Amino acid sequence: MSPRTPKPADDAALEGGRRRATINDIARIAGVSKKTVSRVINRSPSLRPETREKIEAVIAKYGYAPDPQARGLAFRRSFLIGLIYDNPNPQYVVNMQLGLLDGMRGSGFELVVHPCDRGSTTLVPDIRAFIERQKLFGVVLTPSVSEDEGVAAMLREIGCEYVRVASVAVDEASHSIVTQDRHGGLLAGRHLAELGHRRVGFISGPLTFRSSHERRGGFEEGLSEHGLTLAAEHVAEGAYTFESGLEGAAKLLALPNGPTAIFAGNDEMAAGALHAARRAGLSVPEDLSVVGFDDFQIASRVWPPLTTVRSPTREIGRLASEKLIGQAGDDKRDPADRLPSLVVRESTSGPRG
Amino acid sequence: MSPRTPKPADDAALEGGRRRATINDIARIAGVSKKTVSRVINRSPSLRPETREKIEAVIAKYGYAPDPQARGLAFRRSFLIGLIYDNPNPQYVVNMQLGLLDGMRGSGFELVVHPCDRGSTTLVPDIRAFIERQKLFGVVLTPSVSEDEGVAAMLREIGCEYVRVASVAVDEASHSIVTQDRHGGLLAGRHLAELGHRRVGFISGPLTFRSSHERRGGFEEGLSEHGLTLAAEHVAEGAYTFESGLEGAAKLLALPNGPTAIFAGNDEMAAGALHAARRAGLSVPEDLSVVGFDDFQIASRVWPPLTTVRSPTREIGRLASEKLIGQAGDDKRDPADRLPSLVVRESTSGPRG
DNA sequence: GGTTCGATTGACACCGGTGTCGGAGGAAGT
DNA sequence: ACTTCCTCCGACACCGGTGTCAATCGAACC
Numbered sequence: 001m002s003p004r005t006p007k008p009a010d011d012a013a014l015e016g017g018r019r020r021a022t023i024n025d026i027a028r029i030a031g032v033s034k035k036t037v038s039r040v041i042n043r044s045p046s047l048r049p050e051t052r053e054k055i056e057a058v059i060a061k062y063g064y065a066p067d068p069q070a071r072g073l074a075f076r077r078s079f080l081i082g083l084i085y086d087n088p089n090p091q092y093v094v095n096m097q098l099g100l101l102d103g104m105r106g107s108g109f110e111l112v113v114h115p116c117d118r119g120s121t122t123l124v125p126d127i128r129a130f131i132e133r134q135k136l137f138g139v140v141l142t143p144s145v146s147e148d149e150g151v152a153a154m155l156r157e158i159g160c161e162y163v164r165v166a167s168v169a170v171d172e173a174s175h176s177i178v179t180q181d182r183h184g185g186l187l188a189g190r191h192l193a194e195l196g197h198r199r200v201g202f203i204s205g206p207l208t209f210r211s212s213h214e215r216r217g218g219f220e221e222g223l224s225e226h227g228l229t230l231a232a233e234h235v236a237e238g239a240y241t242f243e244s245g246l247e248g249a250a251k252l253l254a255l256p257n258g259p260t261a262i263f264a265g266n267d268e269m270a271a272g273a274l275h276a277a278r279r280a281g282l283s284v285p286e287d288l289s290v291v292g293f294d295d296f297q298i299a300s301r302v303w304p305p306l307t308t309v310r311s312p313t314r315e316i317g318r319l320a321s322e323k324l325i326g327q328a329g330d331d332k333r334d335p336a337d338r339l340p341s342l343v344v345r346e347s348t349s350g351p352r353g
Numbered sequence: 354m355s356p357r358t359p360k361p362a363d364d365a366a367l368e369g370g371r372r373r374a375t376i377n378d379i380a381r382i383a384g385v386s387k388k389t390v391s392r393v394i395n396r397s398p399s400l401r402p403e404t405r406e407k408i409e410a411v412i413a414k415y416g417y418a419p420d421p422q423a424r425g426l427a428f429r430r431s432f433l434i435g436l437i438y439d440n441p442n443p444q445y446v447v448n449m450q451l452g453l454l455d456g457m458r459g460s461g462f463e464l465v466v467h468p469c470d471r472g473s474t475t476l477v478p479d480i481r482a483f484i485e486r487q488k489l490f491g492v493v494l495t496p497s498v499s500e501d502e503g504v505a506a507m508l509r510e511i512g513c514e515y516v517r518v519a520s521v522a523v524d525e526a527s528h529s530i531v532t533q534d535r536h537g538g539l540l541a542g543r544h545l546a547e548l549g550h551r552r553v554g555f556i557s558g559p560l561t562f563r564s565s566h567e568r569r570g571g572f573e574e575g576l577s578e579h580g581l582t583l584a585a586e587h588v589a590e591g592a593y594t595f596e597s598g599l600e601g602a603a604k605l606l607a608l609p610n611g612p613t614a615i616f617a618g619n620d621e622m623a624a625g626a627l628h629a630a631r632r633a634g635l636s637v638p639e640d641l642s643v644v645g646f647d648d649f650q651i652a653s654r655v656w657p658p659l660t661t662v663r664s665p666t667r668e669i670g671r672l673a674s675e676k677l678i679g680q681a682g683d684d685k686r687d688p689a690d691r692l693p694s695l696v697v698r699e700s701t702s703g704p705r706g
Numbered sequence: 707g708g709t710t711c712g713a714t715t716g717a718c719a720c721c722g723g724t725g726t727c728g729g730a731g732g733a734a735g736t
Numbered sequence: 737a738c739t740t741c742c743t744c745c746g747a748c749a750c751c752g753g754t755g756t757c758a759a760t761c762g763a764a765c766c
Contacts, residue, residue: 022723075751112463133421301595301654385716419752
């Protein structure tokens with residue numbers, strides 16, 4: 001009937017917690033304009049401390065939190081972070097998500113996931129539509145989409161914040177996080193060399209992945225520290241899949257003077273190598289040592305448990321989201337936490353005899 | 354200088370694709386009010402077909418898509434779906450996410466992930482804050498949070514749409530998707546009985562998970578079809594973890610007249626059972642048959658590859674999101690697709706002798 | 707032919723925030 | 737005492753949609 005509901009009724013709902021407070025409520029109760037409340041929310045410096053405190057008290061009392069949608073509408077930008085990935089390994093994806101969420105906690109941002117297919121002809125427009133539709137604040141890209149320059153160019157063009165996680169610096173420092181895969185490969189190479197192996201093999205990931213080259217490069221570096229080299233015929237090209245690891249290892253083991261140790265580009269392929277060894281009647285580690293990469297769950301579930309390189313995926317994820325929302329800065333943690341490390345289990349030993 | 358920028362300049366940006374069209378642009382160009390454009394977006398029935406077509410043509414020409422934030426603000430509800438989970442298995446989580454995205458494709462909704470800890474004392478308020486902050490359209494809950502009545506009560510109280518994925522109907526049909534774990538257990542029981550085993554063991558998941566009871570119940574049902582029963586001393590309580598599977602199996606294998614076959618509540622525990630058998634000097638399947646549940650990657654990576662029950666997680670996820678956004682209905686797929694199925698590999702055979 | 711009525715459509719306020727700009731008020735300068 | 741300047745704050749429009757309600761229109765009615 002009456003043109004406007006009387007305010008007291010609204011306030012009752014507010015007090016009772018049946019209605020969330022809005023900026024108007026806070027402004028009215030604190031006796032200021034909504035713009036001033038907005039200034040408190042956005043940490044504007046030009047505010048008298050008393051005013052700020054008065055408003056903060058009211059905000060605290062009513063548990064007010066600004067509506068991200070309304071704020072986003074006015075800002076022309078949402079408070080959502082997109083994770084764009086094409087890595088099919090579930091554990092990688094989940095660890096990355098957990099890390100991203102670690103870095104976003106308490107920031108008011110949310111994580112929206114967006115798997116994609118790098119082989120798709122509509123990759124770039126699809127990602128673009130995703131970003132523009134939701135007016136994403138920014139995106140995190142992981143390998144191998146993170147290595148796609150077409151996608152990166154589009155992101156720059158539309159002015160979307162982004163962080164690319166990759167095994168080498170594929171972009172300027174503010175836009176990339178490097179995973180130091182080379183260092184991981186080096187640890188694997190050193191380990192096998194130190195155990196006394198002379199003939200070692202390598203099963204690479206797909207050559208379209210930078211990490212394949214980095215892991216191999218580091219591996220060769222580790223070997224060379226001990227005067228060893230990686231013979232070309234002892235390298236098999238895999239695809240980061242179990243089956244490709246099985247086939248690659250089978251090929252190497254069929255060689256007349258094959259390797260006594262194999263470094264596989266990831267745990268999945270190392271598990272395949274274990275199966276290949278079993279089929280060839282070889283026991284691990286006595287007849288063949290195997291080293292993996294990632295230290296995902298599978299590494300400790302297979303038999304024998306895999307010696308592998310642990311990659312700090314979750315930590316990397318945390319860094320990525322912190323960098324994206326500009327909360328980086330005072331990172332007091334040891335940078336060594338971000339380096340891959342070697343986890344020695346039972347799949348490696350010195351060569352027989 | 355001038356109070357308003359002349360429109361022509363804006364239109365140039367629009368034509369050039371440098372500016373996204375808004376409802377105002379469409380209305381102006383189509384020569385109608387924005388409210389009428391809004392009506393075509395929302396499929397309002399009271400619109401003359403010619404008007405609708407005229408507007409749709411303009412929308413198509415400019416590739417207009419409504420801004421979810423603005424729409425959400427007016428609707429007091431976002432177009433985000435939350436996935437709330439506490440299942441620590443990466444593959445489960447990723448498959449579920451993929452399934453949810455399958456069901457949401459083209460609907461304009463996005464998926465926001467929210468892992469949680471069911472043991473936390475602030476579980477309910479945390480989830481509530483998550484939902485209210487983003488004004489989520491709805492949420493999907495997976496085990497075991499999906500079985501929490503406190504969470505469900507809160508969801509009903511705040512009027513949030515939700516779908517609970519669980520192994521039994523924990524809520525009314527419109528709010529739950531049941532995974533038929535009992536049927537999966539039955540397949541495992543039948544399989545082992547048909548192979549000729551007489552003494553079989555079971556390693557359960559945590560008793561706080563409904564699925565633990567369902568899988569066991571189905572298993573016993575399958576056994577009983579062949580006149581077998583599950584002896585109480587042949588049951589070990591696990592926790593769905595590799596280690597608990599290892600310990601549980603070790604306990605059963607140490608029994609004087611232990612089981613010749615073990616059904617583990619999931620693949621992780623089955624992998625643990627494999628390790629326990631190896632440590633006990635038993636070979637699988639000759640001395641011990643092992644059956645898992647889930648058919649995650651690990652099942653085919655261990656040695657011997659596991660006979661296991663495949664759960665259609667991705668399919669379940671698709672159903673969940675379709676139900677949530679009300680796109681269910683004409684599902685012409687075979688309902689049998691949603692039933693667990695048995696995948697026979699090399700970890701099972703008849704008992705020795 | 708005037709009236710009634712349902713089907714279409716538009717004007718306007720509103721969702722809950724932010725940007726712009728101008729005004730009030732006190733301190734400092736002359 | 738009168739400017740001048742700076743600090744702090746509010747009025748108002750706007751972001752891009754939707755809800756409400758009234759206006760318009762042609763067809764059907766008496």
